[in-house]
Amino acid sequence: MKYRSTLPLCLLAAAMMSGCSSPGSTASPLVPDKIIQLTATTSVSLANVVTGALIIGAIHLYYDPLAPNWEIEEARINEDTYRFSLKMKRYHTGGAGESIQILKRRASQLQMQQGYAAYLLMEYTEGIDSQTLGARRMAEGTIKLVQRQQADSFMQNERY
Helix, strand or coil: CCCCCHHHHHHHHHHHHCCCCCCCCCCCCCCCCCEEECCCCCEEEHHHHHHHHHHHHHHHHHHCCCCCCEEEEEEEEECCEEEEEEEECCCCCCCCCCHHHHHHHHHHHHHHHHCCCEEEEEEEEEEEEEECCEEEEEEEEEEEEECHHHHCCCCCCCCC
16 A cells, blocks of 8 residues: 555644644644634534544545555466466455456456457465454466467367
């Protein structure tokens, strides 16, 4: 996750923006000490609103709900064979069964880009990698791009 290093920075900024000052200091806080009146009996300070917004922003950067659920690494073994390694993001709200779809989608893209007739799924495994901060779904697969005669292993599609 590329935003992980910004979390401490955002939390530090939230603490600074909350308007904390030591007793007897004459420095003014970064956020004015204003009150926002929500209803006749309910109000909230501007410093609390800013702090809440910064914390929500930091959570959004760390969690990033719009990021893809799966990371895919691709390695070319030889001219027509590829190995894929997929890792699901640590914090997600679904997508646990998508790994085979993602692998097949990428295999189809490679097949079309390189002008092959089909691809064969040589190997596919799924599992869970237990790590210190929680389990993470993993998947690995190997495909081979093939021409028409290689794809038809029983030669059932030959034209007479």
